[in-house]
Amino acid sequence: MSQYRAFAIQHTRLFYMIRISFVMTAILLIVRVFELPYGYWALITAVTILGTIPFIGGVLTKANQRVWGTVIGGAVGLALFLVPEQYHWTHHVLFLGALLVAMYFTQEKYAYAALMVAITIVVVAGGGPADFDAATWRILNVAWAAVFSVLSSVFIFPSRATTHFLYMLEQFLQQSAKYYHQHNQHMHPNGNPDPSTPFEPLHADKLSALIDQQQNLLPHVQKETQAHSNLYTNILLIEKRLYADLEALISTHWDAQQGKDKISDMPGLMETKEALALQFQQLAEQVANKSVNAVLLEDISLLQLIPKGHDELRDDDSDISYFGYLWLNREMARQFAHLTEVSSKLFRYQ
Structure with a gap:
């Protein structure tokens, strides 16, 4: 920008x-x-x-x-x-x-x-x-x-709701990358906090505030871009889903879950999560430059991870937490890919 x-x-x-x-x-x-x-x-x-x-x-x-x-x-x-x-x-x-x-x-x-x-x-x-x-x-x-x-x-110094909406989308992506990176550092095997320290969950309050502002802008955006207003509506819906997934991810006390060891031991999980956090930051920069490249699902390394063999997964309690954690991360990746697709269409029409 x-x-x-x-x-x-x-x-x-x-x-x-x-x-x-x-x-x-x-x-x-x-x-x-x-x-x-x-x-x-x-x-x-x-x-x-x-x-x-x-x-x-x-x-x-x-x-x-x-x-x-x-x-x-x-x-x-x-x-x-x-x-x-x-x-x-x-x-x-x-x-x-x-x-x-x-x-x-x-x-x-x-x-x-x-x-x-x-x-x-x-x-x-x-x-x-x-x-x-x-x-x-x-x-x-x-x-x-x-x-x-x-x-x-x-x-005379025109103020467009679409410009403000896209600026907040950029801020949303930057904050998402920041929250996700902080969560990844917390989950790193070498970065675990002292077990005696009370758990203080993160909350994505800034994302919620940005979504509320974009929701207020949406009627004005639709009046300015009637032909493609559905794309802005879809972007906001995707942001809401990303916020819900990320909020659940960062506010849960995963250290207390029985599947914590399986999460920590999964080969490549930490690296692929950090790669996704970087992709969020890159998308923010592309939005600022009004040139977004759509990311395919197969291009997201997190979605290519394969959990351990079922023979090793016999503890139902730990499996629930383990697969729940994987699902939240993978769902974020899918919503991210969807967001890049919609955003790329939006800038092609501008």
Whole structure:
């Protein structure tokens, strides 16, 4: 990953505030220089579109719903001005009915658009049948400010959810390699701790936090990459499986298991596990460079290990732990291969 991109990800809020400052300053200058009536509605529009969601996908979605909500609400509100001014009570009754219908749909799929319809109806027609000029200006100010906010988000230090997602994938792989390596060192025959020392299990808390952040980003990622959004979903699912396997592996007190000796004595196990940890680190570097080579199952040495002959495995209790440990490691290897396959497809489409 380039130094600028890494800096931009680590200082997202700084670039967000720069973008917001530019948009607000530009809109305020336009409103004041051209003395636009009800210009504060342009500022309100920028705040609602750019607020809370800094990513392009979220901004486009909110802007799209806001514009359509404003158009529909404006059309309904302007239609109320067809009621003659002397029938002002009819205007108010229809206004209340339209408002209630719009509020009903705020509990449906396009809740934000419905809310904008309701707000626009209030803005346009809430002042009564004599407020037509103000209604027109409010609609125009919302429309041009929405377009300006979207263009600013796209071209002024744009923040893409996909970039953040992939950066967290890179961090996930680096942390996985680190946890796995620590576990391997703990399991090494020459690195066993003092038996009298209380067992303190490792926990992959950082992996869990990264997955939670990626889960929050996923809706915005899907909006930015609709054609290939399933690949990002699959990557997150694989990460969750890897986290579950690794968490079980590093949090279990294997020294207390009856199969511990069989695990330690298996030829080549330690070397192949360390090779897999290295492959995790290499994949992180490939993700950073946006060029991933798919790894085949037969290319992972851990999956080529063959346990000892069944004639030597007659202790059921030790066998359970022994094969359970092998299964967790092999399952991690399989999920790793799957992750390289999906990631390689993703970068081919970019």
